[in-house]
Amino acid sequence: MKADLRLLYVLTMANLKSRYRNTFYGFLWVILNPILIFAVQAYAFKIIFKIQYMNYTTFLLSGLLPWLFIVQSVEMCTNLFVNYANFIRNLPVGPLTLLLTQVLDNFINFLFSFLILVIAFFATEPEKFKILFFMPLPVLSLALSIGSLCLIFASVNVILRDLKFVTSFLFSLLFYLTPIFYPAQFIPEQFKILVTLNPFYHVIHPFQILTMSGYGAEFFSSLLLSYGISAIFAVIAYVVWNRMKGYLIFYA
């Protein structure tokens, strides 16, 4: 167990170092991506489309960062077992360890980009800093969901090799269907079902509520729903993995 944790640490550091090219500027490069996406969307929706909603930039950021964590993790993990076939076939490193390494790597990036949110937050509403203490709750649920999703997609992609294109296409559609750059309240009644059935919305929603209205009853009920969704993802991942793990190495 201790040895596994150590290996996980070593491989995650190796991933991060590869990505950052061992420099601070490499790190900046990785963080620049969410900042730019955020800046362009804030410009498009706040300035051009003039969405009128409370503190719009904070709202956008609170949904966008978890969303990017989901999309980037799924994107990097779906083809992971195929990309790392060399590792899996030739080294005493299990596929699960590799997947966890990649998710952790993305998680660390997410936490750093989260710093942006914190700074934006303090700049606009310094009196609400207390809500930060509750942030780990939705973060944990989000991470559980993402880990499970990545395991599902990575396992299936070993057999259906074009899954990675399908997921990236679907996620680009889902971005518009998920209330991230618009609040759920804006959706007409007859289309609300699209949100109710969207599991990603339920995982992201607690971040938005916590940021916009603090830690009231609404936050905790959304949190409960979020953990429910994570648990469902985890169960599916467990079933898929058990079905696939014996075959994986032959295909990878």
Place this chain on the structure above:
Amino acid sequence: MRENKKLLLDIKNLSLAFPLRLITSSSMRDIFISTLAGPFSKKFERGSFPVLKDINLQVREGDRIGLIGVNGAGKSTLCRCISGYYQPRTGSIERNGAIRALFEPALGLYPELSGRENARILAEIYFQQYRDEIDEIVKESLEFSELKNFIDAPIKTYSKGMLVRLTLSVLSARPADILILDEVFDGADEFFREKLSARIKKLIDTSGAVIFVSHYEAQIANVSNRAVVMGEGKIIYDGEITAAYALYRALKGDLD
């Protein structure tokens, strides 16, 4: 005499089959198209291709096994089962010691990272039982590899020969309880191969038991004290080296 030595590896009735396609299509696009074209056509197919058939093998301390057989006989698959990378459905493998297996001598783990960093990662992966000596292992291996100025360059700039040097230098730094070397000399350049041979010979001498796969008779004869011949997923001979080669050549003659 040999029977008194510690039993390091005990394989009983091991069989392994590779699954044929789980699903008849291999892409989402094919599934989409075939579902629309014929909604009730058969989507799943079961079946498998046997690769190892009823393998029984006991490896004791001091065994230096040369594993021989034509391509596709199941040598590497057996080694991967022993290493725990493949999980067989039938039979059992009992291991009484730490296994170190090398299948690919040109492992380029993290292309963006330097030779030094990759050496450390390899050492962390392979030398878990030498936890406190990792710094020393890395330092000594890098010296042995003679990669000099390239040590701090990203390994994506390395040639295959340089990768082999790096990987083998690290992997051969400490003995193992059970050592598996699957065609590890491929790709090392002439000069380095000699130097490396000496080091691997030492590694073999100090390790508990060794399974050595090679297509070169001289290499096998040089290090082994026992030969196992595989053919079509089965062990067809286990014993003395000269006799093993006579059988192997006869088999090959049949194939040709």
